[in-house]
Amino acid sequence: MDSATLHLDIDYVGSSGILLSTEQKTALQNSLLILKHQNKFKKVVFWGKITGCSKDYFVAQGVGNDEMKEKKTFYSLDCSKWALLPIATDELKILCSRIKGRFAGDPSYEYEHVEIRKVPGENGEENEEETTIAIREEERLAVTIDAIDRDVKIVPRGAYVKLPTGEIQSNPSFEGLSTSNAAKLTSYFHFDKSASLNKRNLMQKASFDKSLDFLGDISEDVPKGSWSVQFERGDAVVTIRSLLWIGYVFYHIPDTRSYGHVYVGNGEINLDLSFML
Amino acid sequence: MENATNIDPAESTEILTATSYLMKTSTKSKTSLYEHLSAILMKVLNERPENPVDILEDMSRNIKKSKFIVPNDTIQDESLLSPAVDLADQQKALFEVRTEEGEDMPPIPDDDQDLPLPDLMDIAHYFEQAGVGLSQMEVYRVFLALKTLAENYPLQTVRFWGKIIGLHGNYYIAETQYREGEDDDEDDLEDEEIEEDDRGDESENGSDEEDEDELPKSNYKPPPTIPREDNRTGANKYIYFVCSEPGKPWVKLPHVTPTQIDIARNIKKFFTGKLDAPIVSYPPFPGNESNYLRAQIARITGSCQISPLGYYHFDEDEDEDEDENVRDSFIVNLEFEGLSLKELLEPSLSNWVHHVQYLLPQGRCTWFNPTEKPEDDFEDEEDDEEREEPDEPEPETGPPLLTPISEDDEVDGRSSWTPYLSSRLVPAYACAVLRSNRWPGAYAFAIDRKFENIYIGFGHKYNSENYSPLPPPPVQDEFPSGADITEIDDPTIEEENALRAAQRAEEEDGEELDDEMDEEEEEDDD
Numbered sequence: 001m002d003s004a005t006l007h008l009d010i011d012y013v014g015s016s017g018i019l020l021s022t023e024q025k026t027a028l029q030n031s032l033l034i035l036k037h038q039n040k041f042k043k044v045v046f047w048g049k050i051t052g053c054s055k056d057y058f059v060a061q062g063v064g065n066d067e068m069k070e071k072k073t074f075y076s077l078d079c080s081k082w083a084l085l086p087i088a089t090d091e092l093k094i095l096c097s098r099i100k101g102r103f104a105g106d107p108s109y110e111y112e113h114v115e116i117r118k119v120p121g122e123n124g125e126e127n128e129e130e131t132t133i134a135i136r137e138e139e140r141l142a143v144t145i146d147a148i149d150r151d152v153k154i155v156p157r158g159a160y161v162k163l164p165t166g167e168i169q170s171n172p173s174f175e176g177l178s179t180s181n182a183a184k185l186t187s188y189f190h191f192d193k194s195a196s197l198n199k200r201n202l203m204q205k206a207s208f209d210k211s212l213d214f215l216g217d218i219s220e221d222v223p224k225g226s227w228s229v230q231f232e233r234g235d236a237v238v239t240i241r242s243l244l245w246i247g248y249v250f251y252h253i254p255d256t257r258s259y260g261h262v263y264v265g266n267g268e269i270n271l272d273l274s275f276m277l
Numbered sequence: 278m279e280n281a282t283n284i285d286p287a288e289s290t291e292i293l294t295a296t297s298y299l300m301k302t303s304t305k306s307k308t309s310l311y312e313h314l315s316a317i318l319m320k321v322l323n324e325r326p327e328n329p330v331d332i333l334e335d336m337s338r339n340i341k342k343s344k345f346i347v348p349n350d351t352i353q354d355e356s357l358l359s360p361a362v363d364l365a366d367q368q369k370a371l372f373e374v375r376t377e378e379g380e381d382m383p384p385i386p387d388d389d390q391d392l393p394l395p396d397l398m399d400i401a402h403y404f405e406q407a408g409v410g411l412s413q414m415e416v417y418r419v420f421l422a423l424k425t426l427a428e429n430y431p432l433q434t435v436r437f438w439g440k441i442i443g444l445h446g447n448y449y450i451a452e453t454q455y456r457e458g459e460d461d462d463e464d465d466l467e468d469e470e471i472e473e474d475d476r477g478d479e480s481e482n483g484s485d486e487e488d489e490d491e492l493p494k495s496n497y498k499p500p501p502t503i504p505r506e507d508n509r510t511g512a513n514k515y516i517y518f519v520c521s522e523p524g525k526p527w528v529k530l531p532h533v534t535p536t537q538i539d540i541a542r543n544i545k546k547f548f549t550g551k552l553d554a555p556i557v558s559y560p561p562f563p564g565n566e567s568n569y570l571r572a573q574i575a576r577i578t579g580s581c582q583i584s585p586l587g588y589y590h591f592d593e594d595e596d597e598d599e600d601e602n603v604r605d606s607f608i609v610n611l612e613f614e615g616l617s618l619k620e621l622l623e624p625s626l627s628n629w630v631h632h633v634q635y636l637l638p639q640g641r642c643t644w645f646n647p648t649e650k651p652e653d654d655f656e657d658e659e660d661d662e663e664r665e666e667p668d669e670p671e672p673e674t675g676p677p678l679l680t681p682i683s684e685d686d687e688v689d690g691r692s693s694w695t696p697y698l699s700s701r702l703v704p705a706y707a708c709a710v711l712r713s714n715r716w717p718g719a720y721a722f723a724i725d726r727k728f729e730n731i732y733i734g735f736g737h738k739y740n741s742e743n744y745s746p747l748p749p750p751p752v753q754d755e756f757p758s759g760a761d762i763t764e765i766d767d768p769t770i771e772e773e774n775a776l777r778a779a780q781r782a783e784e785e786d787g788e789e790l791d792d793e794m795d796e797e798e799e800e801d802d803d
Contacts, residue, residue, distance in 0.1 A: 011413075017718065021700070023700055023703075027702075102689060230446070
C-alpha cells in the first residue's frame with residue numbers, strides 16, 4: 001500500500017479486520033515520508049504488520065525505479081523510528097526454517113536451535129556433536145518477509161511493464177481490470193522473478209503481450225484453492241486473501257488504478273492448508 | 278502551398294505519392310495511417326501528457342479501441358444489474374425511517390423505551406483506537422442490521438459478536454438472548470426428528486439381522502450420546518444469528534451439541550460462506566457448516582469472553598448451599614467503579630475474568646454423567662446384563678465462572694493474552710486492550726465501566742504444532758484361525774481321477790487297491 005495514500009487505502013482491507021488506529025496512521029504518514037526522503041526512494045509502501053507476543057512489528061518497504069530489484073525493508077515497533085532489516089541470505093533462510101512458533105516482539109530476542117551432528121570419532125565410532133545456533137528475531141523477521149513476498153505478493157495483470165531495457169516499471173497506462181477479469185485468478189501475477197511462467201492455453205496466448213505477461217499468474221498455485229477471491233460490497237472491491245499466509249490481503253477496485261496489499265498476521269505459514277480446504 | 282512551389286516537381290510528386298499511400302484506407306479498420314497519426318498528435322497536443330513518447334503505443338491502441346463502434350441495437354440500452362446495485366437495493370431498507378403517519382420526523386425516543394441495542398459505534402471507536410475491528414462504514418451497516426434484528430425478534434439482549442471470514446463469503450454474527458418466555462420451539466422439534474430418524478435406522482438393522490441369521494455380532498458399543506444443553510444454559514446460553522452481508526436476512530444458528538464441539542476440536546476446516554455447505558472431514562462432522570460455525574462460536578466464546586474483575590459478581594441472595602452445582606449465573610455489579618489502566622494492564626492479568634462458562638472436554642459446560650441411564654431409554658435386558666458395568670467416571674470439572682484469566686493455560690509457552698495500551702502518545706485517554714494468543718482475532722478492551730469483546734478472523738485456534746488429523750481407528754482383529762477354516766491345497770486332477778478310479782474299483786467288487794492309490798486316498802481325506 002503506497003504510503004502516500006495509506007490513510008485512504010487501509011479502508012479497503014478493513015473488512016478483513018485490518019485497521020490502523022488514527023494515531024498509527026498519522027505517525028506512519030509522517031515517518032514514512034521522512035524515510036522516503038532520507039533514503040531517496042521513488043516510493044515507500046506500507047507492507048503490513050507482524051504481531052508478536054509482546055509488541056508488533058510494522059513493516060515498510062522502500063523501492064527504487066525497478067521495483068523488483070531495488071527494494072529495502074524496514075521495520076518499526078512504534079510507527080515512527082524505522083530500522084533497516086538484514087538481507088535474507090540463503091544461509092539465513094535455512095537456519096530460520098527450523099524455527100517455529102510466535103514472534104516474541106523483541107528484535108534482539110534470540111532463538112536457540114540445537115543441531116546434533118554426527119562426527120566420526122576414534123575407533124570408527126560416531127560421536128554426536130551438539131552445536132547451538134542462535135538466530136536473532138530480526139533475522140527471522142527478514143526471512144519471513146522475504147518468504148511472504150516470494151510466495152504471495154501479487155499484482156494485477158498490466159500493472160507493471162517490462163521495458164525493452166529489461167527494467168520493470170509500473171505501467172502508466174494501467175487502467176485496472178474489468179470486473180469479469182478481476183474475478184479470475186489468471187489476472188493476477190506473482191510479483192517475483194523466480195515464479196515460473198505457466199503454460200498458456202490457446203485463449204491466453206491470443207491476448208499474450210510480452211511486455212505485460214512476463215510474470216507467472218497465480219491460478220496454478222499449489223495447492224489449488226490457496227487463494228480466496230471475494231467481491232466486497234457487491235462488486236465494488238475485489239479482495240483476495242492468501243490462505244497460505246493467513247493475513248495477506250490484496251485489494252483492487254475494478255476499472256481503476258487502485259490496488260494494494262497488506263499483511264497483518266503472526267508471521268507463520270499455514271502448513272495445515274491442505275487439511276483445511 | 279508556398280513551400281510546395283519551391284520544391285521541384287519530381288520531389289513534389291514523391292511527397293504526393295507518399296501522402297496518398299498514407300491516406301489509403303485500411304480494408305479492415307476503415308481508417309488510414311494518416312488519420313490515425315493526426316489523431317494521436319491531436320490527442321497528445323490536447324492532453325499534453327508527460328513524456329508522450331513513452332506512452333505512444335498505448336495512446337495509439339486506445340485511439341484504435343475507441344474507434345471501434347458496435348452498430349446500434351436494442352440490447353445496448355439494457356443495463357446489467359450489477360451485484361453492487363443489487364446489494365445497495367437490499368440495504369436500502371436499512372436506511373428507511375419508520376415514521377408515524379402524517380409526521381416527517383421520526384419520534385424522539387422516550388427514556389423508558391429500551392431497545393436492546395448496544396451503541397456499536399461507541400464500541401467500534403474504542404476498538405479502532407486499539408487497531409482492531411472493521412472499517413467505520415461497515416460497522417455502521419452492521420449496526421443498522423442489528424437494529425432490524427432487534428426490531429424483528431423478541432430479544433432481550435443483542436451484541437455484535439464478530440465476523441468470521443470464509444472462502445467465498447463472510448459471516449457477521451450477532452449474539453442474542455430471547456426475552457423470558459419467548460423460547461424458540463423450532464429447534465426442539467428438529468432435534469426430536471433427528472432422534473426419531475436414528476431409532477428408525479436401528480429397527481431396520483434389527484429386521485435385517487433376522488432375515489440373514491448367523492451374522493457375526495459386533496461387540497462394539499457406541500459411546501453413549503451426550504445430550505445437548507438446554508436453551509439458556511451452558512454452551513446454549515445465547516442464540517446466534519448470522520448474515521452474510523448487513524441488510525441480508527439474519528439466519529438463526531441451531532443449538533450446539535457436545536458431539537459437534539468434540540469433533541470441531543479435532544478438525545480444522547475453512548468456512549466457505551454458505552451455511553448449508555457440507556463439512557467433509559475426518560472424523561465426520563455431524564451436521565453442515567451452520568453447525569460447525571455454531572460449534573466454533575461456542576469454543577471461541579468459551580475461552581475468549583472476558584471482562585474486568587468486579588464488573589460481574591455472583592448474586593449474594595442465591596442459596597449458597599448448592600455447593601454441588603457449579604454456579605452458572607451472575608449479575609452486573611452496579612457499584613463497579615471501573616479499574617484503572619494500570620490494574621487492567623498488569624502483566625499477571627489477574628484483573629480480568631472469564632464471564633462465560635468453561636467448555637469441558639465433554640463438550641458441555643455442566644458435566645453430564647453418561648452412565649446414569651435416562652428412565653425412558655429402554656433397551657434389551659439381556660444386553661444390559663452382558664455389558665460390563667463401566668466404572669463410575671470421574672466428573673470433569675473446569676475453572677468456575679469469573680475465574681481470572683491469569684489461570685489460563687499457556688499457549689506455546691507464552692501467556693494466552695497480550696495486554697497493550699491503545700495509545701502510546703496520549704496514554705491518559707487510552708483504553709486497555711487484550712489480544713488473545715489462543716484464538717488469533719479475539720480482542721477485548723476496557724475503559725472505565727465499559728468493556729467489550731470481539732472476534733474477527735477465520736475461526737481457527739492457534740496451534741504452534743502443525744495440525745495432524747486423528748489417526749483412523751485400529752484395524753479390526755482377524756478371525757481367530759482354527760482347524761475348520763485353515764486353507765488347504767485343492768486336489769489336483771490326477772488325485773481326483775485316482776480317487777474316482779479307486780471308488781469305481783471299490784464299487785465293482787472290492788478288488789485290491791494299488792498301494793499308490795491308497796496313499797492318495799488318504800491324502801484326499803485329510
